[in-house]
Structure formats: structure tokens, C-alpha cells
Amino acid sequence: MKQKSFLLLGALGLLALIVFAPSCKPEPQPPDVKGDLEDIPYDPQPYELQIPQGFPPMDIPADNPMTVEGIELGRFLFYDSLLSLDYTVSCASCHLQAGGFTDNKAVSDGVMGLQGTRSAMAVMNLGFVTAGLFWDGRAATLEDQALQPVENPVEMANTWEVVEERLRQHPDYPAMFRKAFGISDSKEITRDLVVKAIAQFERTMITANSKFDRKFLYNDPTVEFTDSEYRGFEMFFDFPGSALPDAQCFHCHNAPLFGNNDFFNNGIEEVTTLNDFPDPGRGAITGKTFDNGKFRAPTLRNLVFTAPYMHDGRFETLEEVIDQYSDHVHFADNLDENLSFPLNLSESQKQDLLNFLYTLTDSSIILDERFSNPF
Amino acid sequence: MKNTFLFALTLLLALGTTSCGKEKKGTVELNFKALYDGSPLVMMEPYAYNDTLDVFFTAFNFYISDVSLVREDGSEVPLTEIDFVDFDDMDALSKAQEGFSMDFSEVPSGKYKAVRIGIGVPMMLNETRSSDYPAGHPLAKDSHYWDAWESYIFSMTSGKVDANGDGVFDDGAILYHCGSDEVYRSKELPFVFELDKNGKAVVPFKVDVHRCFEEGDGYIDIIAHPATHTIDNLTWAMKFMDNMIEDFSIND
Numbered sequence: 001m002k003q004k005s006f007l008l009l010g011a012l013g014l015l016a017l018i019v020f021a022p023s024c025k026p027e028p029q030p031p032d033v034k035g036d037l038e039d040i041p042y043d044p045q046p047y048e049l050q051i052p053q054g055f056p057p058m059d060i061p062a063d064n065p066m067t068v069e070g071i072e073l074g075r076f077l078f079y080d081s082l083l084s085l086d087y088t089v090s091c092a093s094c095h096l097q098a099g100g101f102t103d104n105k106a107v108s109d110g111v112m113g114l115q116g117t118r119s120a121m122a123v124m125n126l127g128f129v130t131a132g133l134f135w136d137g138r139a140a141t142l143e144d145q146a147l148q149p150v151e152n153p154v155e156m157a158n159t160w161e162v163v164e165e166r167l168r169q170h171p172d173y174p175a176m177f178r179k180a181f182g183i184s185d186s187k188e189i190t191r192d193l194v195v196k197a198i199a200q201f202e203r204t205m206i207t208a209n210s211k212f213d214r215k216f217l218y219n220d221p222t223v224e225f226t227d228s229e230y231r232g233f234e235m236f237f238d239f240p241g242s243a244l245p246d247a248q249c250f251h252c253h254n255a256p257l258f259g260n261n262d263f264f265n266n267g268i269e270e271v272t273t274l275n276d277f278p279d280p281g282r283g284a285i286t287g288k289t290f291d292n293g294k295f296r297a298p299t300l301r302n303l304v305f306t307a308p309y310m311h312d313g314r315f316e317t318l319e320e321v322i323d324q325y326s327d328h329v330h331f332a333d334n335l336d337e338n339l340s341f342p343l344n345l346s347e348s349q350k351q352d353l354l355n356f357l358y359t360l361t362d363s364s365i366i367l368d369e370r371f372s373n374p375f
Numbered sequence: 376m377k378n379t380f381l382f383a384l385t386l387l388l389a390l391g392t393t394s395c396g397k398e399k400k401g402t403v404e405l406n407f408k409a410l411y412d413g414s415p416l417v418m419m420e421p422y423a424y425n426d427t428l429d430v431f432f433t434a435f436n437f438y439i440s441d442v443s444l445v446r447e448d449g450s451e452v453p454l455t456e457i458d459f460v461d462f463d464d465m466d467a468l469s470k471a472q473e474g475f476s477m478d479f480s481e482v483p484s485g486k487y488k489a490v491r492i493g494i495g496v497p498m499m500l501n502e503t504r505s506s507d508y509p510a511g512h513p514l515a516k517d518s519h520y521w522d523a524w525e526s527y528i529f530s531m532t533s534g535k536v537d538a539n540g541d542g543v544f545d546d547g548a549i550l551y552h553c554g555s556d557e558v559y560r561s562k563e564l565p566f567v568f569e570l571d572k573n574g575k576a577v578v579p580f581k582v583d584v585h586r587c588f589e590e591g592d593g594y595i596d597i598i599a600h601p602a603t604h605t606i607d608n609l610t611w612a613m614k615f616m617d618n619m620i621e622d623f624s625i626n627d
Binding site for chain 1: 418419431433434466505506507508509510511515516517518520521522523524533534535543544545547548549550601604606
């Protein structure tokens with residue numbers, strides 16, 4: 001009896017559902033939200049980076065694969081002063097193509113005539129740097145590096161919130177971000193995508209077409225070194241059996257990049273203690289006194305375009321640089337040991353070294369349309 | 376009762392099946408300690424080199440290669456083809472006491488009687504160059520590849536010298552950067568241990584840097600021979616590496 005009652009109740013309930021369900025008012029649905037960029041096709045073309053013969057593999061972050069569209073966007077952003085507070089400074093203001101992607105100033109100018117404390121580093125072959133960018137290595141990746149100048153008070157002096165808003169409101173950039181990264185709406189433009197695009201562009205800025213490269217990396221039989229260049233080459237790399245002095249260069253400026261991933265006190269500063277360096281450099285990042293006065297060993301490629309030299313641009317000419325290393329290295333406990341013994345190069349040896357350094361010149365990069373101002 | 380028996384049998388069979396083909400494995404830690412006269416070597420700390428010289432070190436590092444464990448039956452379990460041991464950051468006693476370690480998991484458990492190890496980069500690998508490797512690979516270190524030698528720097532020992540006792544280490548430098556096939560060294564070190572399943576065994580290597588400079592009854596004249604920067608004269612590089620492999624031991 002009890003079982004029959006349950007069955008009856010169940011049947012009635014089911015009937016009620018069938019009868020009344022269609023008359024129930026549907027829940028109001030939110031309007032179909034469509035991003036303002038969804039009508040723009042998203043079909044990114046993968047970019048295959050050509051690594052020059054003899055160069056190391058480039059470490060490309062898995063979350064930032066290179067695409068034609070991403071690189072193009074990065075190029076526009078690199079040259080756009082929209083990133084700075086007063087629309088006066090772009091990345092390219094301190095990294096001019098004609099200057100080998102430096103600004104040829106001892107220290108760089110920021111917005112409103114403000115000056116930094118260090119010389120702009122050359123933006124070439126930076127995709128191969130693996131142990132920290134900037135003179136002090138404080139940025140782990142190109143993406144991290146590109147984040148910093150926007151909010152640096154003596155560089156672009158802006159905020160990322162302002163930059164993001166400017167880009168979202170821009171007539172062209174939202175579509176470019178869509179094509180590069182597949183965003184659906186302008187609101188999705190973020191600093192993360194900005195620096196990814198700039199990093200993609202910078203990874204393409206490879207220089208590897210110098211006389212040195214053609215002779216030693218590509219074995220071009222038509223390229224001949226002069227006797228002087230060859231003597232400089234022997235001193236630079238300390239060739240076995242050479243009667244010439246070891247100029248100790250390659251320890252920090254090894255081929256093929258002619259820089260390396262370490263930080264050194266190269267003896268340009270006269271200090272009494274390790275706390276006396278006017279710019280602590282790497283020490284400010286690691287917190288170690290022994291790292292004070294150490295800086296990244298930058299590339300020596302295209303030196304002919306990138307004067308002045310050193311982290312503070314103290315040397316106007318390469319002759320001064322070679323004189324410094326030959327005869328005026330200052331001792332400190334953390335001086336790189338390779339520089340502990342005076343080189344005492346003769347004037348002709350200095351000239352030979354200089355002539356070899358000139359063989360690291362690749363003029364093609366300062367003329368390459370792919371890296372030029374797109375505006 | 377019958378069902379319970381069948382269930383137990385199935386479980387036993389299942390357990391037996393899943394354990395089949397699964398080797399018992401554990402982890403082996405290679406721990407390296409650098410010493411100076413028997414005490415942990417602390418970078419930038421002054422040490423007496425001989426009766427007249429004091430020194431401090433800023434770098435001590437080296438490649439290890441073809442490291443394997445030798446089983447009781449003489450067969451070998453390879454651990455690594457190439458790796459890099461680096462004491463450069465050991466600038467405090469606590470770090471120096473801890474030493475430099477690297478772990479190898481998935482090592483078959485069992486009884487072992489010895490460890491084989493090479494110091495340096497074996498000939499085949501030494502024919503490659505740093506630019507052949509992606510970032511993070513031990514051989515990608517451009518600071519440890521010597522173009523003109525077409526060789527890696529197998530071991531790098533750098534430091535400074537105080538010769539006049541004024542406490543300033545500006546009287547010389549130590550640049551024992553040893554490379555080329557001729558200075559590659561290897562040895563087998565007896566070390567009896569048992570690695571349990573899911574267990575961990577530590578192989579505690581040690582090497583005394585001061586002993587690496589031994590020469591005759593004293594030490595290499597580092598004022599006269601401060602550097603091993605010539606591949607055409609490997610006398611002091613070979614002496615250093617001979618001493619190093621001789622002193623290289625396991626702290627039983």
C-alpha cells in the first residue's frame with residue numbers, strides 16, 4: 001500500500017513538471033559579450049630564427065614563441081615614444097640603429113632632460129645572453145628587462161597602467177596585439193604582452209657578418225686579415241706559440257659573442273676598499289661586497305659604432321680603452337685576476353689590437369631595414 | 376569464503392604484476408668539499424701559502440666526467456657524462472662546510488664498492504665548444520672555453536697573493552686555469568655502500584686546494600709561475616692536475 005502511494009506521488013510530480021515547465025520564464029541571460037577585436041583574423045605566422053653558424057642556440061621562452069606579427073609589433077613598440085610619460089623617449093632613443101643600438105652618450109637622457117647613471121648597452125645579440133641583462137644583470141630575461149625602463153624615473157618615468165591605457169585607446173595597436181597574441185578585446189592589452197613583443201623583436205637583432213665572422217666562422221676564402229689584424233687576433237686570443245703578449249681579452253670577451261655571461265671588476269676604478277666604488281654595479285644586486293664594482297662584460301662587436309665605452313662611458317675612444325687595460329689597471333681585492341699583471345703593450349701592439357677589434361664590425365646591422373624605425 | 380579467497384588471489388596477482396619489471400631505485404648525492412690544509416676552503420679568506428706568502432682564492436671550480444658507481448660484481452652504473460663543480464660562491468664557512476652537491480635519482484639500489492670519476496672534459500667532448508650547447512648545459516660556459524687552445528678549461532683556480540705581509544693582496548695573482556686533453560685525469564675510489572630502495576646515499580668527495588700546489592718538499596713558486604696560460608708549456612698545469620687527482624678522495 002505504502003509503495004503504491006509513493007508511485008502515485010511520483011507520477012503526479014512528473015506530470016506537474018511536464019505541464020508547467022514550458023511556462024516557466026527563462027532566466028535572463030547576459031548579452032552575448034563579443035570582444036572588440038574578434039572580427040580581426042588571428043593567424044600568426046611562426047618565425048624561424050636563423051642562428052648564425054658557430055653561435056650558440058638561443059633560449060626562447062616557451063610562453064613567448066616568435067611570430068612574424070609579434071616581431072613586427074615589437075618593432076613598433078621599440079620605436080614608439082608613447083611608452084614614456086611625455087611622449088619624448090622610446091627604447092630607440094637610447095638604442096639608435098645608427099649608433100649600433102646605443103646613443104653614443106656617456107650616460108643616457110630620459111624624459112625632461114633627466115640623466116641616468118650608466119651608458120646605454122648595445123642591443124645586439126642580446127637573445128644569447130643567459131645570465132642577466134643590464135650592466136648589473138638585474139633582469140633575468142629580455143622580457144624582464146623591457147619591463148623596467150618604462151617606470152624608471154630617469155628614463156621613461158611613466159607607469160604601466162598609463163601605457164596600457166594608451167595602447168588600448170590607440171587606433172592601430174589593438175589590432176596588432178590581436179594579430180600577434182590573439183587577444184579578443186583591447187582591454188586584454190597588458191604590459192606582459194608589450195614586453196613579450198619587444199623581446200621577440202630584440203631576439204631578431206643578431207649581428208654576425210663582420211670580417212671576423214666571414215673569415216673564422218664562415219671560412220670565406222676571399223677574406224684576408226692584414227698582418228696587423230692577425231697579430232691583434234693572436235694577442236686577443238692568446239694563441240699558443242705566439243711570441244706576442246697575451247692581451248687577456250678573450251677571457252671576458254670570448255668568441256663568437258665577444259662578451260660573456262659573467263661580471264667583472266676590470267680595474268677602471270681606483271678605490272681604497274670595496275665599499276668605495278661610486279657605482280656598486282653587480283654588488284647592489286647580489287648584496288655581496290665582493291661584487292661591488294663588477295659589471296657585465298659587454299659584446300665587443302661593432303665597437304666602432306658604440307662609443308663611448310665602459311658602464312659610465314668614461315672613455316671616448318678605443319685607444320683610451322686599450323691604454324687603460326695595458327697600463328692603468330687599478331688593483332682591488334676583486335679585480336679580475338687576468339688583469340693583475342700589467343700588459344705593457346707597445347704602441348704598435350696596441351694598434352694591432354685596435355685593428356683586430358675593427359674586424360668585429362658588422363655595418364649591415366645599422367642599415368638593416370628590419371631593425372629600422374617603422375614610423 | 377570462496378569469494379574472499381578469490382579476491383586475495385587477484386590482489387596478490389595484481390601486486391605481483393605491477394612490481395614486475397620495476398627496478399628498486401634510490402638517490403645518490405655526490406657531495407664535494409674543497410679544503411685548504413684540511414679546513415673548509417672559504418673564498419676570499421686569507422691563508423698561509425708558505426713561509427712568506429699569504430693567498431686568498433676567488434675561484435675554484437672544475438668539470439667532473441664519466442662518473443659511475445661500481446657494483447660488487449664490477450659492473451658500472453653511470454651517473455653523469457659531464458657536470459660542473461663550483462666553489463666560487465663559498466664565501467662563508469657555513470657554505471664551505473656544506474660543500475657543493477648534486478643529486479642523481481633513479482639509481483639502482485644495491486651494494487656498491489667504488490666510484491669512478493674523471494676530472495676535466497674527456498677528449499670526445501673536448502672537441503666540442505661552448506657555443507655548441509644550449510644555456511644551462513655544463514659545457515655552455517663561455518668563460519670556460521679557450522678558443523686558442525681548442526679546449527675547455529678543466530679546472531679553474533684563481534686568487535691573489537700578499538708577498539710582503541702588509542695585508543694587501545696586490546703582490547701577485549694565481550691563475551691556474553688548466554685545460555687540454557693532456558691534463559685530463561681520472562681515478563677509481565674505493566667506497567663501499569649500500570643504496571636502499573627509495574633511500575639516499577651520499578658520496579662525500581674532498582680535495583685540498585693547498586695540496587694541489589705541492590711541489591717537492593714545498594709548494595709551486597706562484598710568484599715565478601703564477602699562471603698556466605700557455606698550452607705549449609703544460610708543466611705547471613700537469614703538476615696541478617696530478618696533485619689534484621692524487622688528493623681527490625672520498626671522506627670515508
